[in-house]
Amino acid sequence: MRNLPAFTLAGYEKGRGKLVQALWFAVLNTVFMAWFCPAALRVALLRAFGATIGEGVLIRHRVRVLWPWKLTIGDHSWIGEGAWLLNLEPITIGAHVCVSQEALLCTGSHDHRAADFRYRNAPIVVGDGAWVATRATVLAGVTIGRHAVAGAGTVVHRDLPDLTLQTADGRRPVEEPV
Template structure:
């Protein structure tokens, strides 16, 4: 087997558009770090703050402290959604979360990756969709390009690297 030689110095990020100006990106990161993630910032104000930065957020959405959202303008959340403490929505590409979804504590939804066969490790990003009624349990990971089907469960500490069928339960990487 040939070993891939990498030259990270040559990374260009070709084709990736952050979707907003550098000023808006900087403003979001300041608000995220100084206010949004803090325990003292009221949960009922977090959806409004995300909306101010371009997110589409439904009604009765609960976002706990410590939640990180990379780019709010690439986030769509339905009604009656819960996002638990420490969850990370690393949305270089869009993340769509349907209604009645629970994203539990310290879950990671990661739309970013890299081309493993690229010597310069270029991006290989893709959106994530979590359909209505699904549950992404504590410390679960949903990777780029995955759809978590309606009513499906990505169990605690599981990694969803392929679509999870509607109603399926994924535990430690095996759908049941």
């Protein structure tokens, strides 16, 4: 039987104090996600709040990042419009990665077996050259391999090996990129 009032944040570290968290939420919701905010400013804001962002990164509008200080993005990667990086734990995105529109990378979960519904969070890693297509969901603890593709609308709940395509109807190899 679930006992939700027993839930606590035990074992979960946000990584910054309440003032920095509040400041980030203010920036996120007034400037960062806005259509008029230049992509270069989005990158600068993430870096100012502790993210490690490579060169030539493009972050579109309506992107949500829970904690910038738990985010690493490699060179020349794209984060598409409306993507949600729900990073209670670290998210590491390699170089030349495309995270498409409205994709969700979610490092948070709960232990469904525990009455207190405690957190069961884990980091996400997206390898170089991978593509997380539109509205794909990548769950806590998953590694997306190099040049792998999480197809549109798929839910990736276990590691996706290098050069693998996952679609709603299964997994298959993809050709080596040129």
